[in-house]
Amino acid sequence: MIYITRKAHFNAAHRLHNPSKTDQWNRETYGKCSHPNWHGHNYILEVVVAGEPDPETGFVIDLGKLYKIVEQEIIKPCDHKNLNLDVPFLKDVIPTTENLVKTFYYQLKNPVEKAAAKGSILYSLRLFETERNFAEYCPNARI
Amino acid sequence: MIYITRKAHFNAAHRLHNPSKTDQWNRETYGKCSHPNWHGHNYILEVVVAGEPDPETGFVIDLGKLYKIVEQEIIKPCDHKNLNLDVPFLKDVIPTTENLVKTFYYQLKNPVEKAAAKGSILYSLRLFETERNFAEYCPNARI
Amino acid sequence: MIYITRKAHFNAAHRLHNPSKTDQWNRETYGKCSHPNWHGHNYILEVVVAGEPDPETGFVIDLGKLYKIVEQEIIKPCDHKNLNLDVPFLKDVIPTTENLVKTFYYQLKNPVEKAAAKGSILYSLRLFETERNFAEYCPNARI
Amino acid sequence: MIYITRKAHFNAAHRLHNPSKTDQWNRETYGKCSHPNWHGHNYILEVVVAGEPDPETGFVIDLGKLYKIVEQEIIKPCDHKNLNLDVPFLKDVIPTTENLVKTFYYQLKNPVEKAAAKGSILYSLRLFETERNFAEYCPNARI
């Protein structure tokens, strides 16, 4: 089993805010991350596909095609956008790194697995909010 | 002459927008960088002080003191903030990397030079908007 | 299951030396790493917590709180210190990267799991001795 | 169980080309990566050995010895070489990152496991073709 990874980047604004809670709760829970005028990040996304290389091509997935899917499904809707206001599939998602990486996974799962070699899966996603903080979603145990 | 550098980080939202121009001009000039709902970056700032090391300490400047000044003057007002709305000394500054780095330089010049070894100067500032784009302001010679 | 990671840094001196062995054994086993006058490293520690995000906060763990624990338990006792001489919980530990990362794990396990969302665990630790050498301790199979 | 990693580097030329297929198939499948006059990369290889540290040395494996094996088995035959033409153990391997990382694994498995602490295994290999693309081969589930 080979795990092949492609990195992608996008820049976005966000704030951490649970609209069902009071402003005080949000300030106490999220501190400066809940600043009402937003802040932002250079996000780095690592997309990991697992499978056996196709014997004819030697590819688990054509990384050019993988990047096009990531661009279409994640980069285009999120890059230079506000993650709380602008992205339909993030509606009602508090944009913590944990929630983003899980939501991105299910946004990518079907189109990626359709493009990969037979039997391959979207294994995991890693999302870096900063160089120091990142989250990984990996619903598949190491196979 | 020694050039000593300290890096610092902050995360902020911004948009590129010249309020004296039409929306159409802003869209044509800045493209996705003018998105009205903001986007953001993990900024990296490199502060360069030039001078002769003090013979007793071996320091051009105590980097701990330098960082405290950078924290007070730049990080505290800018981190987890909106550069167009929240920072008094950036009022009326279109927050391009070029304009930010120059404005930050003059924000830091006096306090840094007061803390540095005699005869030292704030030589230059480099500001990374992303890992791929950065600007340097260096009013002391070169060309 | 989400894996959330926070990086931290510290600078320390150490040497590889097994005091129950002869000097010759130590020189032959550890080479220049056993130099009696010490050498040192900029260590990077990555702390990985696994769990389900709390539905109210979207956090597996508040990374600010996680960093405070890492600072208290690891950074404060180890930063700008000698790992062979100065750190109580490293007494009798030969400070190879392997031994350090395992010892740090058990130093962090209880306070981190107390601060994380219910059901979360301290999943693993990665410790970089240099950019080229690192060790990971992961007592939990991928869950 | 500790996972200890050593990075290594080599620079090589290659092209993606399946000699049993037509030129047209190769162009359509591999695009610019099949350019007949070759292109190349700065490859980074991460070698991960898993085991219990030897109680006398604190090492899962002496990283100096590990690097010597990697140098002998991978770097010397591949560095400043053409991966399609010059490397005996890559004959008949289409040099995609997926195929390279798997082939390198079996090239290293025996000599690495002979040099490691008793019961240790060559756990996995990660190969970076660029900073953005990498593949991991991990025939052992997390143990």
Next chain:
Amino acid sequence: MIYITRKAHFNAAHRLHNPSKTDQWNRETYGKCSHPNWHGHNYILEVVVAGEPDPETGFVIDLGKLYKIVEQEIIKPCDHKNLNLDVPFLKDVIPTTENLVKTFYYQLKNPVEKAAAKGSILYSLRLFETERNFAEYCPNARI
């Protein structure tokens, strides 16, 4: 004066070979870098433009436009190519990092300065052959 930088990447094959010299001279001078079957690199190019920001836009140069020029003049002819065989403007240039960075500079100078704010210049180019080796060409002063 502001110095604004944009990074770009390309992957290429090359060898160091002076065709007016004997094979023996080439082997003795260039060692493994003269390997006849080529080797290759992930090159990183940093393009530095110096000038005063345009007061209306805050730009020394629109980095999107700058990247398009770099793509047209350098990336498209060099990426996934052989620098000794495939690039018209490198004909008769021995592709050392020194020679490449100087040749790229004059390839970019006119189109970049036409696109930049009035009075701006293409200040310098830095070319990384590996993470450890890089060359800068800066015909505008310094020493």
Next chain:
Amino acid sequence: MIYITRKAHFNAAHRLHNPSKTDQWNRETYGKCSHPNWHGHNYILEVVVAGEPDPETGFVIDLGKLYKIVEQEIIKPCDHKNLNLDVPFLKDVIPTTENLVKTFYYQLKNPVEKAAAKGSILYSLRLFETERNFAEYCPNARI
């Protein structure tokens, strides 16, 4: 004029301590950096040589030869050593980054300039104590 740079690494212990001063002065001046049991760093050294490429080789300096000089003059005496105790040419030098980079420069100047193309000079040295702190010595102009 081309500026060609080679990076090198070494790991060392040190402390900041002026032996002509009291312990109290040292503690107040250097804080945790004066810890008596030492601490340490992974130092990165960038060596910059400036000159015109030799027309026959295309080299300002053969980077293999440059690295051998750096290894002989700096890496061998400093790597896995204590900079306060073990390095003859650092005797009586307080090992701040500023003092180290200047001392290293004069250690390298003669052998490097002898090995470089005619008319070339050792232009500058940059020394990184951590990823966040570095010093450059550049006795050839700028301000």
